[in-house]
Amino acid sequence: MIRSDVLRELAPTLADHLVICNIGLPSQELHLIDDRATNFYMLGTMGLASSIGLGLALAQDKKVISIDGDGSVLTNFGTLPTIANNVADNFILLIIDNGSYGSTGDQPTYAGKKTSLAAVASACGCETVVECSAEDTVQAVKDAIASDKMTIIVSKCESGNIKVPVITMDPVSIRDRFMGAVKA
Amino acid sequence: MDINAKIVSDMVANDISFVTTVPCKQLAGVIDAVEASPDIYHIPANKEDEGMGLCAGAFMGGKRPAIIMQNTAIGVTINTLVTLTQFYRMPLPMLISYRGELGEPVACQVEMAVHTKALLAQLNIPTYHFHREEDVEELDKILKYTFMCNKPVAILTDATFWKGY
Ligand SMILES: [Mg+2]
Numbered sequence: 001m002i003r004s005d006v007l008r009e010l011a012p013t014l015a016d017h018l019v020i021c022n023i024g025l026p027s028q029e030l031h032l033i034d035d036r037a038t039n040f041y042m043l044g045t046m047g048l049a050s051s052i053g054l055g056l057a058l059a060q061d062k063k064v065i066s067i068d069g070d071g072s073v074l075t076n077f078g079t080l081p082t083i084a085n086n087v088a089d090n091f092i093l094l095i096i097d098n099g100s101y102g103s104t105g106d107q108p109t110y111a112g113k114k115t116s117l118a119a120v121a122s123a124c125g126c127e128t129v130v131e132c133s134a135e136d137t138v139q140a141v142k143d144a145i146a147s148d149k150m151t152i153i154v155s156k157c158e159s160g161n162i163k164v165p166v167i168t169m170d171p172v173s174i175r176d177r178f179m180g181a182v183k184a
Numbered sequence: 185m186d187i188n189a190k191i192v193s194d195m196v197a198n199d200i201s202f203v204t205t206v207p208c209k210q211l212a213g214v215i216d217a218v219e220a221s222p223d224i225y226h227i228p229a230n231k232e233d234e235g236m237g238l239c240a241g242a243f244m245g246g247k248r249p250a251i252i253m254q255n256t257a258i259g260v261t262i263n264t265l266v267t268l269t270q271f272y273r274m275p276l277p278m279l280i281s282y283r284g285e286l287g288e289p290v291a292c293q294v295e296m297a298v299h300t301k302a303l304l305a306q307l308n309i310p311t312y313h314f315h316r317e318e319d320v321e322e323l324d325k326i327l328k329y330t331f332m333c334n335k336p337v338a339i340l341t342d343a344t345f346w347k348g349y
Contacts, residue, residue, distance in 0.1 A: 020241070040244070044267025048237030051229075055241025055249070058225060059202060078230030082238070086227055175272040179244050 001134035002160035003096050004029045007067075009138050017145070018182060020053040020066045024103030026096065028164040030067070037181040041167055041174055047076030050093050054083055057091035060182060063145060064090060070097040070111035077120070083152070084125030092144045093152045094137075100159040118154045126152045134158070187346075188217040190320055191279070196223045198327040200250050200277070202242040204228070204235035208254035210281040210346045215252060232257035233264040236276065243274050248331060250277040255284070255300045255340065256293075265307060269336045276336040277327055282313070287343035304338050311338040314345045 003026065011034040019039045021027040027041040042049055050073065053066030073079070073095055083093065099112020111117050118131040128149050132140045134157035144151035167174075185193065191214050195203070203218045204227050205211070219226045225247075229235030232253045239249035257280070269276050283290070284297025304311045310333075312326055313319075323339070330337040 042268075044271060045233075045237070045264050048233065048240070048264065048268065051234045051237025052241040052244075055202070055227075055238035055243075056245040057241070058227070058238075059242040059245025059247040076231075076234055076237075078234050079237075082227065082230060082234065171272045175244065175274070179246075182244060182246065 002158050002162075003098055003102060004033075004162045006096055006134050006137050006155060006157055008033050010141060013138055013141050013145070014065060017063045017065050018056065018178075020049050020056065020064065022049040022068050022072050025161055025164065026067055026069060028167055029162065031167050032164050037177045040178045041169070043167060043171055043174075047072045047079075050079045050083065051076065053093065054079070054086065054088060054091055056182070057088035058086060061090060062182065063092070064088075065092045065094055065141070068093060068095045069102065070095060070099060070117060071101040071109045073117055074109055074111060080121050080124035080126060083150070084121075084127070087127075087150050089148050089150050091150050092141065094141060095152070095154045096157060097154050098157050098159040102159065102161055106159050106161070112159075118152070121152045121154070126150075128152065130154070131156065187317065187320060188213040191323060192217040192221050192224070194323045194327060195250060196221060197324065198248065198331065200248045200327070201225060202227070202239065202247040202249040203252060204238050204249070205252040206230075206232050206235060206254065206257060208281040208283065210283065210341070210343065211252055211254070211279075214279070218252065232261045236261055236264045236269060239276055240268055240272070240274055248275070250279065252279045254281045256296045258300055258303050259296065262303070262307065265309070265336055270307075273334045275331045275334045277330045278336060278338050280338055280340050281346075282340040282342040285342040285344070287348055300340065309336050309338050311340065314339060314341045317345060317347075319345065
Protein backbone atom coordinates (compact mmCIF):
# COMPACT_ATOMS: atom_id res chain seq x y z
CA MET A 1 0.00 0.00 0.00
CA ILE A 2 1.18 3.52 -0.79
CA ARG A 3 0.18 6.70 1.07
CA SER A 4 -2.86 7.44 -1.10
CA ASP A 5 -4.22 3.92 -0.37
CA VAL A 6 -3.80 4.57 3.36
CA LEU A 7 -5.58 7.93 3.08
CA ARG A 8 -8.41 6.41 1.05
CA GLU A 9 -8.99 3.70 3.67
CA LEU A 10 -8.65 6.21 6.48
CA ALA A 11 -10.96 8.93 5.16
CA PRO A 12 -14.19 7.66 6.82
CA THR A 13 -12.40 7.46 10.19
CA LEU A 14 -10.99 10.99 9.85
CA ALA A 15 -14.31 12.46 8.82
CA ASP A 16 -15.57 13.47 12.28
CA HIS A 17 -12.29 15.02 13.42
CA LEU A 18 -10.09 18.03 12.83
CA VAL A 19 -7.26 17.15 10.44
CA ILE A 20 -4.07 19.10 9.81
CA CYS A 21 -2.61 17.70 6.61
CA ASN A 22 0.98 17.91 5.50
CA ILE A 23 2.21 20.00 2.55
CA GLY A 24 2.29 18.65 -0.98
CA LEU A 25 0.87 15.34 -2.14
CA PRO A 26 -0.70 14.31 1.22
CA SER A 27 -2.90 17.43 1.22
CA GLN A 28 -3.62 17.10 -2.49
CA GLU A 29 -4.60 13.46 -2.07
CA LEU A 30 -6.82 14.09 0.95
CA HIS A 31 -8.42 17.03 -0.85
CA LEU A 32 -9.17 14.76 -3.85
CA ILE A 33 -10.39 11.80 -1.75
CA ASP A 34 -12.58 13.60 0.79
CA ASP A 35 -12.53 17.38 0.91
CA ARG A 36 -14.09 18.61 4.15
CA ALA A 37 -14.28 21.81 6.15
CA THR A 38 -12.59 19.91 8.98
CA ASN A 39 -9.44 19.51 6.86
CA PHE A 40 -6.71 22.12 7.04
CA TYR A 41 -4.47 21.81 4.00
CA MET A 42 -0.92 23.04 4.24
CA LEU A 43 0.05 24.70 0.98
CA GLY A 44 3.54 25.57 2.16
CA THR A 45 5.84 25.39 5.19
CA MET A 46 7.31 21.88 5.26
CA GLY A 47 7.52 20.28 8.67
CA LEU A 48 4.93 22.14 10.70
CA ALA A 49 1.84 19.89 10.48
CA SER A 50 2.62 18.39 13.89
CA SER A 51 3.25 21.81 15.47
CA ILE A 52 0.04 23.30 14.08
CA GLY A 53 -1.88 20.23 15.24
CA LEU A 54 -0.44 20.37 18.74
CA GLY A 55 -1.21 24.09 19.07
CA LEU A 56 -4.77 23.43 17.90
CA ALA A 57 -5.22 20.50 20.29
CA LEU A 58 -3.95 22.53 23.25
CA ALA A 59 -6.27 25.43 22.40
CA GLN A 60 -9.58 23.55 22.25
CA ASP A 61 -11.15 20.19 23.14
CA LYS A 62 -12.00 18.52 19.82
CA LYS A 63 -9.83 15.68 18.57
CA VAL A 64 -7.03 16.72 16.24
CA ILE A 65 -5.21 14.39 13.87
CA SER A 66 -2.07 15.69 12.20
CA ILE A 67 -1.15 13.72 9.10
CA ASP A 68 2.57 14.08 8.68
CA GLY A 69 5.30 12.40 6.67
CA ASP A 70 8.67 10.93 7.57
CA GLY A 71 10.52 13.62 5.64
CA SER A 72 8.55 16.39 7.32
CA VAL A 73 9.14 15.02 10.81
CA LEU A 74 12.84 14.77 10.03
CA THR A 75 12.86 18.44 9.03
CA ASN A 76 11.20 19.51 12.30
CA PHE A 77 12.61 16.99 14.78
CA GLY A 78 12.28 19.55 17.57
CA THR A 79 8.54 18.95 17.48
CA LEU A 80 8.77 15.55 19.20
CA PRO A 81 10.14 16.78 22.57
CA THR A 82 7.61 19.63 22.49
CA ILE A 83 4.78 17.15 21.91
CA ALA A 84 6.08 14.83 24.64
CA ASN A 85 6.29 17.59 27.21
CA ASN A 86 2.97 19.28 26.40
CA VAL A 87 0.52 16.41 26.57
CA ALA A 88 -2.78 16.96 24.76
CA ASP A 89 -4.89 13.81 24.99
CA ASN A 90 -7.02 15.04 22.08
CA PHE A 91 -3.99 14.93 19.78
CA ILE A 92 -2.90 12.17 17.41
CA LEU A 93 0.18 12.49 15.23
CA LEU A 94 -0.03 10.09 12.32
CA ILE A 95 3.31 9.85 10.55
CA ILE A 96 2.89 8.14 7.19
CA ASP A 97 6.39 6.77 6.81
CA ASN A 98 7.12 5.70 3.26
CA GLY A 99 10.86 6.15 3.70
CA SER A 100 10.97 8.83 1.06
CA TYR A 101 10.34 12.45 0.20
CA GLY A 102 7.25 11.60 -1.83
CA SER A 103 6.27 15.05 -3.06
CA THR A 104 9.68 15.79 -4.53
CA GLY A 105 10.23 12.55 -6.45
CA ASP A 106 10.67 9.79 -3.87
CA GLN A 107 14.21 10.56 -2.81
CA PRO A 108 15.03 8.26 0.15
CA THR A 109 14.88 9.63 3.71
CA TYR A 110 16.94 8.42 6.66
CA ALA A 111 13.69 7.08 8.15
CA GLY A 112 13.77 4.46 5.41
CA LYS A 113 17.32 3.56 6.36
CA LYS A 114 18.70 3.26 9.91
CA THR A 115 16.53 5.81 11.72
CA SER A 116 13.39 4.66 13.51
CA LEU A 117 10.94 7.52 14.00
CA ALA A 118 9.02 5.44 16.56
CA ALA A 119 12.19 4.96 18.60
CA VAL A 120 12.99 8.67 18.33
CA ALA A 121 9.49 9.62 19.49
CA SER A 122 9.81 7.28 22.47
CA ALA A 123 13.27 8.63 23.29
CA CYS A 124 11.83 12.15 23.20
CA GLY A 125 9.38 11.17 25.92
CA CYS A 126 6.21 10.47 23.94
CA GLU A 127 4.37 7.94 26.08
CA THR A 128 2.12 6.24 23.54
CA VAL A 129 3.91 5.39 20.32
CA VAL A 130 2.55 2.82 17.90
CA GLU A 131 4.32 1.53 14.83
CA CYS A 132 2.08 -0.34 12.41
CA SER A 133 1.87 -1.55 8.84
CA ALA A 134 -0.05 0.43 6.23
CA GLU A 135 -2.73 -2.28 6.36
CA ASP A 136 -3.23 -1.83 10.12
CA THR A 137 -3.32 1.99 10.08
CA VAL A 138 -7.09 2.46 10.16
CA GLN A 139 -7.36 0.23 13.24
CA ALA A 140 -4.43 2.02 14.91
CA VAL A 141 -6.09 5.40 14.37
CA LYS A 142 -9.46 4.10 15.62
CA ASP A 143 -7.76 2.70 18.73
CA ALA A 144 -5.95 6.00 19.34
CA ILE A 145 -9.20 7.96 19.01
CA ALA A 146 -10.95 5.63 21.42
CA SER A 147 -8.11 5.71 23.95
CA ASP A 148 -8.27 9.46 24.68
CA LYS A 149 -4.51 9.36 25.01
CA MET A 150 -2.10 11.45 23.01
CA THR A 151 -0.71 8.99 20.47
CA ILE A 152 2.06 9.00 17.89
CA ILE A 153 1.42 6.49 15.09
CA VAL A 154 4.14 5.58 12.62
CA SER A 155 2.52 3.90 9.65
CA LYS A 156 5.07 2.09 7.52
CA CYS A 157 3.95 2.09 3.90
CA GLU A 158 5.42 1.77 0.45
CA SER A 159 6.83 4.67 -1.47
CA GLY A 160 4.85 5.88 -4.48
CA ASN A 161 2.46 8.53 -5.71
CA ILE A 162 -0.69 8.92 -7.73
CA LYS A 163 -1.39 11.80 -10.09
CA VAL A 164 -3.37 14.50 -8.27
CA PRO A 165 -4.21 18.09 -9.11
CA VAL A 166 -2.79 20.91 -6.97
CA ILE A 167 -5.14 22.61 -4.52
CA THR A 168 -6.36 25.87 -5.96
CA MET A 169 -8.46 26.95 -2.95
CA ASP A 170 -7.41 30.30 -1.51
CA PRO A 171 -5.47 29.82 1.75
CA VAL A 172 -7.65 32.31 3.61
CA SER A 173 -10.73 30.36 2.49
CA ILE A 174 -9.18 27.10 3.73
CA ARG A 175 -8.38 28.70 7.06
CA ASP A 176 -11.72 30.46 7.46
CA ARG A 177 -13.72 27.34 6.56
CA PHE A 178 -11.58 25.29 8.95
CA MET A 179 -12.05 27.76 11.81
CA GLY A 180 -15.80 27.58 11.23
CA ALA A 181 -15.60 23.80 11.61
CA VAL A 182 -13.49 24.14 14.78
CA LYS A 183 -16.16 26.36 16.33
CA ALA A 184 -19.16 24.32 15.10
CA MET B 185 5.09 47.82 37.70
CA ASP B 186 8.33 46.41 36.33
CA ILE B 187 8.78 46.11 32.59
CA ASN B 188 8.29 42.34 32.43
CA ALA B 189 5.09 42.50 34.47
CA LYS B 190 3.85 45.37 32.30
CA ILE B 191 4.46 43.39 29.08
CA VAL B 192 2.68 40.30 30.40
CA SER B 193 -0.18 42.34 31.80
CA ASP B 194 -0.71 44.00 28.38
CA MET B 195 -0.68 40.57 26.75
CA VAL B 196 -3.29 39.23 29.18
CA ALA B 197 -5.41 42.38 28.82
CA ASN B 198 -5.46 41.67 25.06
CA ASP B 199 -6.60 38.05 25.63
CA ILE B 200 -3.27 36.53 24.68
CA SER B 201 -3.33 33.14 26.38
CA PHE B 202 -0.84 31.04 24.37
CA VAL B 203 2.78 32.11 24.25
CA THR B 204 5.71 30.25 22.74
CA THR B 205 9.29 31.23 23.50
CA VAL B 206 12.84 30.57 22.44
CA PRO B 207 15.11 32.14 25.01
CA CYS B 208 17.50 35.06 24.79
CA LYS B 209 19.48 36.48 27.73
CA GLN B 210 17.66 39.79 27.29
CA LEU B 211 14.27 38.09 27.40
CA ALA B 212 14.87 35.94 30.48
CA GLY B 213 12.78 38.15 32.77
CA VAL B 214 9.77 38.39 30.48
CA ILE B 215 9.89 34.65 29.79
CA ASP B 216 9.86 34.03 33.56
CA ALA B 217 6.85 36.34 33.85
CA VAL B 218 5.05 34.49 31.03
CA GLU B 219 5.76 31.18 32.75
CA ALA B 220 4.44 32.54 36.04
CA SER B 221 1.22 33.94 34.56
CA PRO B 222 -1.85 31.82 35.37
CA ASP B 223 -3.62 33.28 32.32
CA ILE B 224 -1.06 32.14 29.76
CA TYR B 225 -0.19 28.66 28.50
CA HIS B 226 3.57 28.87 28.04
CA ILE B 227 5.02 26.43 25.54
CA PRO B 228 8.76 26.65 24.97
CA ALA B 229 9.72 25.79 21.37
CA ASN B 230 12.97 24.28 20.15
CA LYS B 231 13.08 26.48 17.07
CA GLU B 232 11.15 29.60 16.19
CA ASP B 233 9.49 28.20 13.06
CA GLU B 234 8.14 25.36 15.18
CA GLY B 235 6.84 28.01 17.59
CA MET B 236 5.05 29.81 14.75
CA GLY B 237 3.38 26.53 13.80
CA LEU B 238 2.18 26.11 17.38
CA CYS B 239 0.85 29.68 17.32
CA ALA B 240 -0.99 29.08 14.01
CA GLY B 241 -2.71 26.05 15.51
CA ALA B 242 -3.62 27.86 18.72
CA PHE B 243 -5.06 30.76 16.72
CA MET B 244 -7.25 28.41 14.68
CA GLY B 245 -8.34 26.84 17.96
CA GLY B 246 -9.65 30.19 19.16
CA LYS B 247 -6.76 31.43 21.28
CA ARG B 248 -4.72 34.55 20.75
CA PRO B 249 -1.04 33.60 20.46
CA ALA B 250 2.29 35.40 20.69
CA ILE B 251 5.92 34.46 20.17
CA ILE B 252 8.94 35.71 22.09
CA MET B 253 12.29 35.24 20.34
CA GLN B 254 15.63 36.76 19.36
CA ASN B 255 16.19 38.73 16.13
CA THR B 256 18.45 35.96 14.82
CA ALA B 257 15.21 34.01 14.43
CA ILE B 258 14.12 36.26 11.56
CA GLY B 259 16.63 34.31 9.50
CA VAL B 260 15.12 31.02 10.66
CA THR B 261 11.47 31.91 10.12
CA ILE B 262 11.18 33.78 6.82
CA ASN B 263 9.61 30.85 4.99
CA THR B 264 7.14 30.22 7.81
CA LEU B 265 6.20 33.89 8.12
CA VAL B 266 5.52 34.09 4.39
CA THR B 267 3.91 30.71 3.61
CA LEU B 268 1.99 30.17 6.84
CA THR B 269 1.38 33.30 8.92
CA GLN B 270 1.00 35.76 6.03
CA PHE B 271 -0.37 33.42 3.35
CA TYR B 272 -3.22 32.23 5.62
CA ARG B 273 -3.58 35.72 7.12
CA MET B 274 -3.01 35.02 10.79
CA PRO B 275 -2.15 37.49 13.55
CA LEU B 276 1.13 37.02 15.41
CA PRO B 277 2.70 39.50 17.79
CA MET B 278 6.44 38.86 17.86
CA LEU B 279 8.29 40.26 20.86
CA ILE B 280 11.87 40.21 19.66
CA SER B 281 15.11 40.93 21.46
CA TYR B 282 17.11 43.18 19.15
CA ARG B 283 20.59 41.89 19.77
CA GLY B 284 23.58 43.57 18.16
CA GLU B 285 22.54 47.13 19.01
CA LEU B 286 24.29 49.72 21.27
CA GLY B 287 25.76 48.04 24.33
CA GLU B 288 26.17 44.68 22.59
CA PRO B 289 29.23 42.77 23.83
CA VAL B 290 29.12 39.97 21.22
CA ALA B 291 30.35 41.05 17.78
CA CYS B 292 28.57 38.25 15.93
CA GLN B 293 25.17 39.57 17.06
CA VAL B 294 25.80 42.74 15.04
CA GLU B 295 25.95 40.67 11.85
CA MET B 296 22.24 39.84 12.18
CA ALA B 297 21.30 43.21 13.67
CA VAL B 298 22.31 44.99 10.47
CA HIS B 299 19.86 42.85 8.48
CA THR B 300 16.98 42.77 10.96
CA LYS B 301 15.00 45.85 9.94
CA ALA B 302 15.77 45.37 6.24
CA LEU B 303 14.41 41.82 6.33
CA LEU B 304 11.28 42.85 8.23
CA ALA B 305 10.73 45.70 5.75
CA GLN B 306 11.23 43.34 2.80
CA LEU B 307 8.57 41.05 4.32
CA ASN B 308 6.14 43.97 4.77
CA ILE B 309 5.95 43.22 8.48
CA PRO B 310 4.84 46.22 10.58
CA THR B 311 7.79 46.87 12.87
CA TYR B 312 8.07 48.83 16.14
CA HIS B 313 11.32 49.48 17.97
CA PHE B 314 11.38 49.87 21.75
CA HIS B 315 14.50 51.85 22.72
CA ARG B 316 13.47 53.96 25.72
CA GLU B 317 11.64 52.42 28.64
CA GLU B 318 8.54 54.53 28.01
CA ASP B 319 8.22 53.03 24.51
CA VAL B 320 6.52 50.08 26.21
CA GLU B 321 3.46 52.32 26.62
CA GLU B 322 2.67 51.57 22.96
CA LEU B 323 2.52 47.80 23.46
CA ASP B 324 -1.20 47.69 24.21
CA LYS B 325 -2.00 49.55 20.97
CA ILE B 326 0.42 47.39 18.97
CA LEU B 327 -1.28 44.22 20.21
CA LYS B 328 -4.73 45.59 19.33
CA TYR B 329 -3.41 46.56 15.89
CA THR B 330 -1.99 43.05 15.34
CA PHE B 331 -5.30 41.31 16.02
CA MET B 332 -7.18 43.96 14.04
CA CYS B 333 -5.15 43.42 10.84
CA ASN B 334 -4.34 39.67 11.18
CA LYS B 335 -0.67 40.09 10.37
CA PRO B 336 2.62 39.18 11.99
CA VAL B 337 3.90 42.32 13.74
CA ALA B 338 7.44 42.78 15.07
CA ILE B 339 8.33 44.55 18.31
CA LEU B 340 12.10 44.95 18.47
CA THR B 341 13.44 45.53 21.97
CA ASP B 342 17.06 46.63 22.25
CA ALA B 343 19.65 46.64 25.04
CA THR B 344 18.96 50.27 25.98
CA PHE B 345 15.29 49.36 26.52
CA TRP B 346 16.27 46.40 28.71
CA LYS B 347 18.89 48.52 30.52
CA GLY B 348 21.84 46.40 29.44
CA TYR B 349 22.56 42.71 29.59
MG1 LIG C 1 7.64 10.36 3.03
